[in-house]
Amino acid sequence: MTIDWAHFTPGSALAGGILIGLAAAWLILENGRILGASGLLGGLIPPRASDWQWRVLAILGLIVSPLVARFLFAPAAPVIAANAATLIAGGLLVGFGTRLANGCTSGHGVCGLARFSPRSLAATLTFMAAGFLTVFLVRHIL
Amino acid sequence: MNRASPFLVGLLFGIGLCLAGMTDASKVLAFLDLAGAWDPSLAFVMGGAIAVAFVAFRIAGRRAASLSGEPFHYPTAKRVDARLVGGSLLFGVGWGLVGLCPGPAIADIGFLDGRAALFVLAMAVGMALYSGLAAVPSKPAATVAIDNTADIGRLVNISCRATVGTGANILIAGFVVGGAGTSGSESLLIRGSGPALVPFGVAGTLADPQLKLFSGPNSLGTNDGWAGNSQVASTAASVGAFAWASPTSHDAALLQPLAAGAYTAQIAGESGDTGVSLAEVYDATPAGTYTATTPRIVNISARVQVGTGANILIAGFAIGGSTSRTVLIRASGPALVPFGVGGTLPDPELQLYSGSTVLESNTGWAGNSEVSAAASAVGAFGWSSSTSNDSAILVTLPPGAYTAQVSGASGDTGVALVEIYEMP
Numbered sequence: 001m002t003i004d005w006a007h008f009t010p011g012s013a014l015a016g017g018i019l020i021g022l023a024a025a026w027l028i029l030e031n032g033r034i035l036g037a038s039g040l041l042g043g044l045i046p047p048r049a050s051d052w053q054w055r056v057l058a059i060l061g062l063i064v065s066p067l068v069a070r071f072l073f074a075p076a077a078p079v080i081a082a083n084a085a086t087l088i089a090g091g092l093l094v095g096f097g098t099r100l101a102n103g104c105t106s107g108h109g110v111c112g113l114a115r116f117s118p119r120s121l122a123a124t125l126t127f128m129a130a131g132f133l134t135v136f137l138v139r140h141i142l
Numbered sequence: 143m144n145r146a147s148p149f150l151v152g153l154l155f156g157i158g159l160c161l162a163g164m165t166d167a168s169k170v171l172a173f174l175d176l177a178g179a180w181d182p183s184l185a186f187v188m189g190g191a192i193a194v195a196f197v198a199f200r201i202a203g204r205r206a207a208s209l210s211g212e213p214f215h216y217p218t219a220k221r222v223d224a225r226l227v228g229g230s231l232l233f234g235v236g237w238g239l240v241g242l243c244p245g246p247a248i249a250d251i252g253f254l255d256g257r258a259a260l261f262v263l264a265m266a267v268g269m270a271l272y273s274g275l276a277a278v279p280s281k282p283a284a285t286v287a288i289d290n291t292a293d294i295g296r297l298v299n300i301s302c303r304a305t306v307g308t309g310a311n312i313l314i315a316g317f318v319v320g321g322a323g324t325s326g327s328e329s330l331l332i333r334g335s336g337p338a339l340v341p342f343g344v345a346g347t348l349a350d351p352q353l354k355l356f357s358g359p360n361s362l363g364t365n366d367g368w369a370g371n372s373q374v375a376s377t378a379a380s381v382g383a384f385a386w387a388s389p390t391s392h393d394a395a396l397l398q399p400l401a402a403g404a405y406t407a408q409i410a411g412e413s414g415d416t417g418v419s420l421a422e423v424y425d426a427t428p429a430g431t432y433t434a435t436t437p438r439i440v441n442i443s444a445r446v447q448v449g450t451g452a453n454i455l456i457a458g459f460a461i462g463g464s465t466s467r468t469v470l471i472r473a474s475g476p477a478l479v480p481f482g483v484g485g486t487l488p489d490p491e492l493q494l495y496s497g498s499t500v501l502e503s504n505t506g507w508a509g510n511s512e513v514s515a516a517a518s519a520v521g522a523f524g525w526s527s528s529t530s531n532d533s534a535i536l537v538t539l540p541p542g543a544y545t546a547q548v549s550g551a552s553g554d555t556g557v558a559l560v561e562i563y564e565m566p
Contacts, residue, residue: 002178003179004172004180007169007172007179007181007183008181008182008183009163009183010182010183012161012162012163012183013162013183013184013186013187014187015162016159016160016161016162016163016187016190017158017162017186017189017190017192018158018191018193018194019154019161019162020155020187020190020194021192021193022154022158022194023151023155024155024194024195024198025194025195025197025198026147027148027151028195028198028199028202028208028214029198029201029205029209030151030208030210031147031151031208031210031212032202032207032212032213032214032215033215034216034217035151035155037155037243037248038244038269040152041244041262041269042269042273045266046270048468051468053148053512054148055148057148057149057152058148058149058151058155059152059248060149060152061148061150061153061154061155061156062156062249062252063152063156063251064153065154065155065156065157065159065249066156066249066250066252066253067252068156068157069156069157069160072157073160073161075161076160076165076169077166077255078165078166078167078250078253078255078258079167079168080167080168080240080242080255080257081167081168082167082239082240082241082257082261084257086239087257087260087261088264089236089264090236090237090239090242090261090264091236091247091260091262091265092264092265092267092268092271093236094232094236094237094243094244094247094261094265095244095264095265095266095267095269095270096232096268096269096272097228097231097233097234097235097268098229098233099229099268099269099272099273100225100226100228100272101225101228101229101232101233102219102225102226103217104243105245106155106244108230109188110191110192111199112217114192114195114198114199117217118220119217119219119220122222122226122230123226123227123229123230126227126230126231127230127237128234130231130233130235130237131235131237132174132238133234133238134237134238134239135171135174135176135238136177138238139178140177140178
C-alpha cells in the first residue's frame with residue numbers, strides 16, 4: 001500500500017467531518033430525526049403527507065451548500081470521471097441498495113455507528129468492502 | 143417543526159461534505175483504491191463526524207423528546223438480515239463505480255454538475271423501483287423487500303372512558319375496518335365495562351351497561367352481560383385487555399368477525415341508568431396470523447360530552463405490529479355545529495400522551511395544509527374554517543400505547559369528537 005501524501009488532507013477532512021457531525025447533532029436534538037441522505041430523498045419517493053416538508057428543506061439546504069461554501073473557503077470542484085452509462089448504473093444501484101438497506105454513508109456510517117447499532121456496523125462494513133472491491137476490480141483487474 | 147432548521151441542517155451537512163472533500167468523486171475513489179495511491183483522508187471525515195454525533199446521541203438518549211417537542215424517530219429494525227447486507231452490497235458497488243454516495247451526489251447538483259444530476263436522477267429511479275416492489279404485498283419475487291413490512295404498524299385498540307347519559311348522550315365509539323389490498327374479515331373484541339371499573343377506584347360507574355354493535359342503521363349484535371363467556375375471557379387475555387373478575391357481572395362484550403366497513407359500538411344503561419363506562423375495541427387477530435391482506439382497524443372515533451378534571455375526554459389507542467405508523471388525530475368541537483350537534487365544546491385542546499409524557503399538543507389547527515391534505519386523503523369530513531378552534535395532530539408513532547386527551551382550552555365543557563386515522 002502506498003499513501004498518496006500529496007492529496008492527503010487530514011485537517012480539512014476532520015473539520016468537514018465535525019461539521020457533518022454537528023448537522024447530525026442538530027437534526028436529532030432539535031427535530032428528533034436521524035440524518036441520512038438516502039432516507040431524506042427516499043422518504044419523498046413517494047412523498048407522504050405527514051413529513052415531506054422538512055425533507056425538501058434539508059435537500060434544498062444540501063443543494064445550495066456549495067454556493068455558500070464558496071464564500072467560506074475554496075471547495076474542490078467535483079471531478080466525476082464516470083461516463084453516462086456508469087453514472088446511470090451506479091445511481092440505480094445506490095438508490096435501490098440504500099433503500100433496501102435503509103441507509104447509506106451518513107445514516108449507517110455516521111449516525112448508526114455513533115449509536116453503536118449492530119445493523120449499521122454490518123451495513124458499513126458491507127458497503128465499504130463492496131466499494132473497495134469494486135474499485136480494485138475496475139482499476140486493477142478489468 | 144421550526145421551518146428554518148431542516149434547511150440549515152442540510153446546509154451545514156453540505157458545507158461539511160464540501161470541506162471534507164467528499165463532494166469530489168475522484169477523492170472518494172482515491173480513498174477506496176487501497177491498491178493504488180491511497181488517500182486515507184475520508185477516514186478522518188468519518189472519525190470527526192462519528193465523534194460529534196456520538197455525543198449528540200448520548201444527550202438525546204437522556205431526553206424524552208427533541209427540543210421541538212417532536213418525538214425521537216429512532217430506527218426500529220434490530221436484525222442484521224439479508225435485506226440489510228444485500229442492499230449495502232449493491233450500494234457499495236454503485237459507490238465504487240462512480241465515487242458518489244447519496245449526500246455528496248445531491249450536494250454536487252449545487253456545483254451545477256450535469257453528471258451529478260444524472261446520477262441523482264438514476265438514484266431516484268432506483269429508490270422508486272424499490273418503493274414499487276415494496277408496495278406489492280404478495281409477489282414472491284419481492285419477499286426480500288417486504289420481509290420486515292409483513293407485520294406493519296397498525297391500530298390494534300381503542301378505548302374511551304366517559305360518563306354515559308341517556309338519549310343523545312350515550313357513549314358512541316366508531317371504528318372502520320379495512321385497509322388497501324385487504325380482504326376477508328377481522329376478528330374484533332368489543333367491550334363495555336361498568337361494574338368491572340369499580341376495583342380500579344372509579345366512582346359512579348354505569349351499573350348495567352348494554353352494548354350494541356351497528357353497521358350503519360343495522361344492528362349486528364347486542365349484549366347485556368357477558369355471563370363469564372370463556373371465549374371472551376381468553377380473547378381478552380390474549381389481546382392484553384384487563385381481566386373481568388366476576389362471571390356474573392353486568393359488563394357487556396361482543397366477539398365478532400367483521401368485514402371491511404364502518405361500525406359503531408354504543409353503550410347505554412340497560413334500564414336507562416347513567417354512569418361512567420369504558421368502551422374498548424380490540425383487534426383480536428390471533429398472534430402471528432396477521433398478513434398484509436388481513437383487514438385492520440383504520441379509523442377509530444368517539445363522541446363524548448367533555449367535562450373538566452377527571453371528566454375530560456380520554457381516548458386510548460394502541461399501535462401494534464413492528465413498524466411505525468403515521469396517524470392523524472383530530473378533536474372536533476366547532477366543526478360539529480354544521481352537523482346539527484348542539485352544545486359543542488367551543489375550543490378543544492388536544493394532547494397526545496405516551497404514559498405521562500406529552501408528545502404533542504395542539505389548540506387550533508390554524509388551517510394547516512398538511513392536516514387538511516391528510517384529512518382528505520383518509521376521507522375524514524372536511525373542516526370548513528381555517529380559523530376554527532378544532533385541533534389536530536399528525537404524527538408518526540412507534541408501536542405502543544398512547545392516549546389522546548381532549549379538554550376545553552379555557553376550562554369549558556361540551557360535546558367533542560375525537561378521531562384517530564391511520565395514514566396510508
